[in-house]
Amino acid sequence: MDLAFTPEEQAFRDEIRAWVRANLPAEISHKVHNALRLTRDDMQRWAKILGKKGWLGYGWPQQFGGPGWSAVQKHLFEEECALAGAPRIVPFGPVMVAPVIMAFGNKEQQERFLPGIASGEVWWSQGYSEPGSGSDLASLKTRAERKGDKYIVNGQKTWTTLGQYGDWMFNLVRTSTEGKPQTGISFLLLDMKSKGVSVRPIKLLDGECEVNEVFFDNVEVPAENLIGEENKGWTYAKHLLSHERTNIADVNRAKRELERLKRIAKTEGVWDDTRFRDQIALLEVDVVALEMLVLRVLSAEKSGKNSLDIAGLLKIRGSEIQQRYSELMMLAAGPYSLPFIEEAMEAGWQGDFPGGVLANAPLASTYFNMRKTTIYGGSNEVQRNIVAQTVLG
Amino acid sequence: MDFDFSDDQVALRDAVQKWVEKAYSFERRRAIVQAGGFDRGVYQELADLGLTGLLVDETNGGLGMGPVEAMVVMEELGRGLVLQPLAQTLLVSGVIGAYGADDVKAGWLSRIASGEALVVLALQERGARYRLDRLAATASQAGGAWTVSGNKHLVAAADRADAFLVPAVANGQPALLLVEADASGVKTTGYPTQDGSRAGDLALDKAPAVLVTANGQAALEHAVDVGIAATCAEGVGVMEQTLALTVDYMNTRKQFGVAIASFQALRHRVADMKMQLELARSMSYYASLKLNAPAAERRAAMARAKVQLGNAMRFIGQQSVQLHGGIGVTDEYIGSHYFKKLTQLEMTFGDTLHHLGEVSGRMQDTAGVFA
Numbered sequence: 001m002d003l004a005f006t007p008e009e010q011a012f013r014d015e016i017r018a019w020v021r022a023n024l025p026a027e028i029s030h031k032v033h034n035a036l037r038l039t040r041d042d043m044q045r046w047a048k049i050l051g052k053k054g055w056l057g058y059g060w061p062q063q064f065g066g067p068g069w070s071a072v073q074k075h076l077f078e079e080e081c082a083l084a085g086a087p088r089i090v091p092f093g094p095v096m097v098a099p100v101i102m103a104f105g106n107k108e109q110q111e112r113f114l115p116g117i118a119s120g121e122v123w124w125s126q127g128y129s130e131p132g133s134g135s136d137l138a139s140l141k142t143r144a145e146r147k148g149d150k151y152i153v154n155g156q157k158t159w160t161t162l163g164q165y166g167d168w169m170f171n172l173v174r175t176s177t178e179g180k181p182q183t184g185i186s187f188l189l190l191d192m193k194s195k196g197v198s199v200r201p202i203k204l205l206d207g208e209c210e211v212n213e214v215f216f217d218n219v220e221v222p223a224e225n226l227i228g229e230e231n232k233g234w235t236y237a238k239h240l241l242s243h244e245r246t247n248i249a250d251v252n253r254a255k256r257e258l259e260r261l262k263r264i265a266k267t268e269g270v271w272d273d274t275r276f277r278d279q280i281a282l283l284e285v286d287v288v289a290l291e292m293l294v295l296r297v298l299s300a301e302k303s304g305k306n307s308l309d310i311a312g313l314l315k316i317r318g319s320e321i322q323q324r325y326s327e328l329m330m331l332a333a334g335p336y337s338l339p340f341i342e343e344a345m346e347a348g349w350q351g352d353f354p355g356g357v358l359a360n361a362p363l364a365s366t367y368f369n370m371r372k373t374t375i376y377g378g379s380n381e382v383q384r385n386i387v388a389q390t391v392l393g
Numbered sequence: 394m395d396f397d398f399s400d401d402q403v404a405l406r407d408a409v410q411k412w413v414e415k416a417y418s419f420e421r422r423r424a425i426v427q428a429g430g431f432d433r434g435v436y437q438e439l440a441d442l443g444l445t446g447l448l449v450d451e452t453n454g455g456l457g458m459g460p461v462e463a464m465v466v467m468e469e470l471g472r473g474l475v476l477q478p479l480a481q482t483l484l485v486s487g488v489i490g491a492y493g494a495d496d497v498k499a500g501w502l503s504r505i506a507s508g509e510a511l512v513v514l515a516l517q518e519r520g521a522r523y524r525l526d527r528l529a530a531t532a533s534q535a536g537g538a539w540t541v542s543g544n545k546h547l548v549a550a551a552d553r554a555d556a557f558l559v560p561a562v563a564n565g566q567p568a569l570l571l572v573e574a575d576a577s578g579v580k581t582t583g584y585p586t587q588d589g590s591r592a593g594d595l596a597l598d599k600a601p602a603v604l605v606t607a608n609g610q611a612a613l614e615h616a617v618d619v620g621i622a623a624t625c626a627e628g629v630g631v632m633e634q635t636l637a638l639t640v641d642y643m644n645t646r647k648q649f650g651v652a653i654a655s656f657q658a659l660r661h662r663v664a665d666m667k668m669q670l671e672l673a674r675s676m677s678y679y680a681s682l683k684l685n686a687p688a689a690e691r692r693a694a695m696a697r698a699k700v701q702l703g704n705a706m707r708f709i710g711q712q713s714v715q716l717h718g719g720i721g722v723t724d725e726y727i728g729s730h731y732f733k734k735l736t737q738l739e740m741t742f743g744d745t746l747h748h749l750g751e752v753s754g755r756m757q758d759t760a761g762v763f764a
Binding site for chain 2: 004254256258278284292296298300305316317390
């Protein structure tokens with residue numbers, strides 16, 4: 001047992017740190033460190049910088065052009081990016097669909113789609129949730145009917161994150177109503193510029209359009225865009241979930257945001273208020289405990305003794321902590337978190353924010369936005385069902 | 394970064410587990426509780442396994458092991474709900490080994506390791522609560538000989554111990570001294586504590602003593618930190634078994650014609666218990682792995698760990714009782730004894746609020762395990 005990273009791991013971290021420092025544009029990290037709004041261009045600019053280095057698909061094996069890093073190396077990369085104030089990698093392409101294409105796609109599909117994902121040129125969106133299918137995803141109704149060498153897709157997806165920027169979309173679609181709901185689902189790649197696709201952004205409670213409804217009206221999709229076999233899509237999607245790793249806990253971002261919370265608390269004068277400060281202290285303990293949990297999972301992966309049944313805990317705890325720091329940041333600013341001045345959340349705004357501390361402008365919006373974290377990616381109640389299953393049978 | 398146990402550590406865990414299974418049944422434990430809560434025979438069995446000499450160097454007859462081995466042992470003793478002051482032995486032997494003069498080491502370490510001498514820390518004073526910087530006991534030196542006066546409470550196995558490690562103010566500074574139980578001016582009383590183990594009060598009136606270290610504050614903090622890490626590890630074992638008992642019960646107990654393990658409201662509590670257990674285990678590892686860090690870093694880590702453990706122990710204990718229903722509040726059922734142990738461990742070496750204050754007071758601008 002040893003808490004410290006090995007000298008090799010430490011050297012790897014130093015290398016990543018130096019590279020991120022030299023290559024992450026300052027105007028982007030400024031936005032991230034201050035929770036200012038990121039544009040599509042900001043996100044894609046960073047994606048392309050990583051892509052050029054070969055690190056956008058940082059979890060990819062070497063045979064598909066990835067760096068072939070170990071679990072620990074991936075963690076260190078994520079940590080260095082997060083601490084430096086890099087935007088989160090939009091996961092739908094490099095983290096979510098790419099592994100499915102690698103595992104279940106054919107050679108043509110791999111050659112056609114993976115390069116655009118690796119370079120950051122092509123923006124992917126996820127088509128899973130539907131108005132009637134949230135936690136009960138297998139009940140999804142979007143139909144794909146085979147007509148010759150095409151599928152005709154009709155239906156609606158929703159909560160499609162950043163779908164307004166999407167070039168391509170991977171979808172779970174119903175290709176059969178026979179048998180169990182899970183056995184009639186297929187995994188279909190769809191060009192969002194196809195005729196019959198319409199995207200309607202949904203304005204959220206923080207004023208931003210982070211998610212979308214996507215409507216399919218007789219959209220023609222070439223049958224060659226089907227991944228694997230028809231009606232096996234649920235299996236492929238589950239494979240994807242089983243490959244979600246420790247990054248789901250987002251502990252590296254939590255560390256960065258805890259440091260920011262401390263700065264806000266000092267500026268707002270609550271750092272010296274024992275009642276408030278103890279709440280930060282409690283969060284500090286929570287963050288250390290989460291990081292230890294993440295490190296345990298990584299260690300188990302490293303030694304190949306991965307019988308740990310704790311990976312399911314990471315999403316629950318990580319999301320709760322994200323909500324907690326956003327809550328405490330807002331409460332630290334108190335009344336000065338209340339002015340809703342959207343321009344003040346853009347970089348470079350020159351106006352006067354009430355109270356004079358511009359850093360307070362996004363706090364309430366971030367708090368509102370973070371309520372999503374215990375809902376998406378399998379609600380925390382669904383996650384508890386899964387954990388309970390491992391414990392109780 | 395590596396959280397695997399070595400083969401030797403696994404073997405040590407197995408040895409303790411086997412002893413618990415073979416030698417420490419609930420019935421034997423109950424008999425020990427009824428007989429006052431401390432059994433020298435059991436203590437000697439632990440000594441024969443080498444556990445009392447775990448942190449004693451090999452030249453003094455110990456195993457010369459470290460914090461991770463201590464953690465492994467304490468987890469297993471916790472799982473078996475073993476009532477023995479082994480945490481005391483670990484911290485006392487650790488402090489004498491690290492701070493004691495050669496003659497003190499030579500005089501005591503081998504006897505502690507063999508089980509011949511039970512030495513415990515006499516820490517608690519009425520006015521101090523959990524603070525280590527409030528000390529009323531005094532030590533003075535006359536003609537080269539030390540004496541100690543003061544009153545200590547909640548001393549582990551007080552009326553069965555052979556000697557006490559006593560913090561006392563000497564020349565305006567905290568010092569640590571050893572007082573033998575049969576010395577003049579030493580009075581002990583004994584009573585059971587809530588978990589069934591034995592404690593007592595120690596009254597010292599110019600009792601003859603040996604100075605262990607004049608650097609008492611640093612040594613005392615170190616001793617308590619060994620105790621905190623041991624308590625965390627013990628708590629993990631207790632919680633693990635508490636959860637296992639609860640899971641067994643829920644899969645056995647039927648209401649409305651089905652096992653109560655099928656009810657979602659209850660299943661989610663079990664998921665929350667598992668969460669608390671694993672966060673606590675993570676922080677127990679953290680505590681043990683930080684025991685050899687520089688003092689400020691070590692102290693901060695112990696406080697963080699004890700906050701997590703305190704909250705987890707209370708939550709798991711309370712939920713376990715609730716999920717058992719009526720049987721959970723009976724003396725007959727072993728689960729209630731686990732609950733009482735968890736409750737007592739929270740208040741051992743500083744409770745959650747105390748340590749939250751420590752974390753709060755020590756907070757830096759940075760965050761995380763390596764900050």
